[in-house]
Amino acid sequence: MSVVDLRSDTVTRPTAAMRAAMHDAELGDDVFGDDPTVNALQERIAAVLGKEAALFVPTGTQSNLTAIMTHCGRGDEYIVGQMAHTYRWEGGGAAVLGSVQPQPLEHQPDGTLALKDIDAAVKPDDSHFARSRLLCLENTIGGKVLPLAYVAEATALARRRGLATHLDGARLFNAAVKLEVPARDIAGHFDSVSVCFSKGLGAPAGSCLVGPRDFISAAHRWRKMLGGGMRQAGVLAAAALHALDHHVERLDDDHALAQRLAAGLQGLPGLTIEPPQTNILFADLQGERAAGLMAHLKSRGILATGLYRLRFVTHLDVDADGVDRTISAMREHLQA
Ligand SMILES: *Cc1c(COP(=O)(O)O)cnc(C)c1O
Numbered sequence: 532m533s534v535v536d537l538r539s540d541t542v543t544r545p546t547a548a549m550r551a552a553m554h555d556a557e558l559g560d561d562v563f564g565d566d567p568t569v570n571a572l573q574e575r576i577a578a579v580l581g582k583e584a585a586l587f588v589p590t591g592t593q594s595n596l597t598a599i600m601t602h603c604g605r606g607d608e609y610i611v612g613q614m615a616h617t618y619r620w621e622g623g624g625a626a627v628l629g630s631v632q633p634q635p636l637e638h639q640p641d642g643t644l645a646l647k648d649i650d651a652a653v654k655p656d657d658s659h660f661a662r663s664r665l666l667c668l669e670n671t672i673g674g675k676v677l678p679l680a681y682v683a684e685a686t687a688l689a690r691r692r693g694l695a696t697h698l699d700g701a702r703l704f705n706a707a708v709k710l711e712v713p714a715r716d717i718a719g720h721f722d723s724v725s726v727c728f729s730k731g732l733g734a735p736a737g738s739c740l741v742g743p744r745d746f747i748s749a750a751h752r753w754r755k756m757l758g759g760g761m762r763q764a765g766v767l768a769a770a771a772l773h774a775l776d777h778h779v780e781r782l783d784d785d786h787a788l789a790q791r792l793a794a795g796l797q798g799l800p801g802l803t804i805e806p807p808q809t810n811i812l813f814a815d816l817q818g819e820r821a822a823g824l825m826a827h828l829k830s831r832g833i834l835a836t837g838l839y840r841l842r843f844v845t846h847l848d849v850d851a852d853g854v855d856r857t858i859s860a861m862r863e864h865l866q867a
Pocket of ligand 1: 589590591592593595616617669699701702727729730738
C-alpha cells in the first residue's frame with residue numbers, strides 16, 4: 532500500500548528530472564562566491580521577484596531570521612501575526628539570536644492584520660519602548676492568499692510609519708498562481724522577501740532571501756554567522772532552478788486537488804471544512820470520532836497533521852487517487 536502523505540508540501544522527493552539537474556550541476560565553493568549554479572539561481576530569483584539581489588540559504592527559517600536581523604538591531608521590534616511562521620514556528624529565533632522583540636497581533640479571519648492594529652502597535656520614540664522597525668507579513672498564510680489591495684495598503688502604512696517591510700513568502704508562488712499575477716507584483720510591495728523551494732516547488736532544501744543590493748550584502752554576513760554558508764551548494768540550487776522552470780504553474784494542480792478533497796469531505800458528521808484557497812485544507816472535527824481519526828487514517832496509509840486543527844496539504848507527490856483514498860478513509864471512520 533503506497534502512503535498518501537498529506538502532512539506538508541515539504542515531504543516531496545525530487546523528481547527524476549530534478550535529480551538529473553542536480554547531478555549535472557556545475558559546482559564551486561559558494562563561501563568564496565564561485566558556485567556558478569548558486570550565482571545563477573540568485574540572479575534568476577532576484578529577477579523573477581523584481582529585486583536587485585538574492586541570497587541562497589538552507590532553510591526558510593534561516594532566511595526569515597537573516598532578514599529580521601538585517602532589518603533590525605538589538606532592542607528593536609518587528610510587528611507580526613500571532614500565527615505567523617516567523618513568530619510562532621521558528622523557535623523564537625529573532626528574540627533569542629537577534630535580540631529583536633516580536634510584537635504579535637491577532638489575525639483577521641482572512642489571515643490579514645487589521646491596518647488599525649498595525650498602526651496602533653507602532654510605538655512612540657520613547658526610552659520606555661522597543662524601537663518599532665519592521666512589519667513582517669506572510670503570504671500565503673495558513674493557505675490563505677492576502678488580497679493584493681491589502682498588501683499595498685499595509686506596506687504603505689508601514690512605510691508611512693517609518694517601518695521596513697519583509698514578506699515571509701515561503702508559499703509566495705502559490706499566492707501568485709492563485710491570483711494569476713506574476714510573483715513580482717506581490718514581492719514589489721516589500722523591501723525584502725523570503726521564498727522556499729522546499730515546499731510546493733518540490734526541491735529537497737533551500738530558500739532565497741531577496742532585496743536591495745546593500746541589504747543582501749549585509750544579510751550575507753548574518754548568513755555566515757548563522758551557519759548558512761554552504762560550499763558546493765549548487766547541487767541544491769540546481770534543484771531550485773529546475774523547480775522554477777517546471778514546478779510553478781503546476782501549483783494550480785495542487786490547488787485543484789485541495790478543492791477535490793474539500794468537496795469529498797463536505798457534510799461528513801462532526802467535520803467542519805474551511806474551503807481551501809490554495810494547497811492547504813484545514814478542518815475541525817468534533818465528537819467522539821475525533822480521537823481515533825489519525826490512527827485510522829494511518830492504518831489506511833494516509834498521513835495528516837492535527838496539531839491545532841486537522842490539516843491536509845496537497846503537493847507534487849499526491850494525485851487524485853491519493854485524495855480519493857483519503858476521502859474514503861475519512862468517510863469510513865466518520866460515517867461508521
Ligand atoms: C516552511 C515555512 C517556513 C520555513 O521553513 P523551513 O522548514 O525552515 O524551511 C517559513 N515560513 C512559512 C510560512 C513556512 O511555511
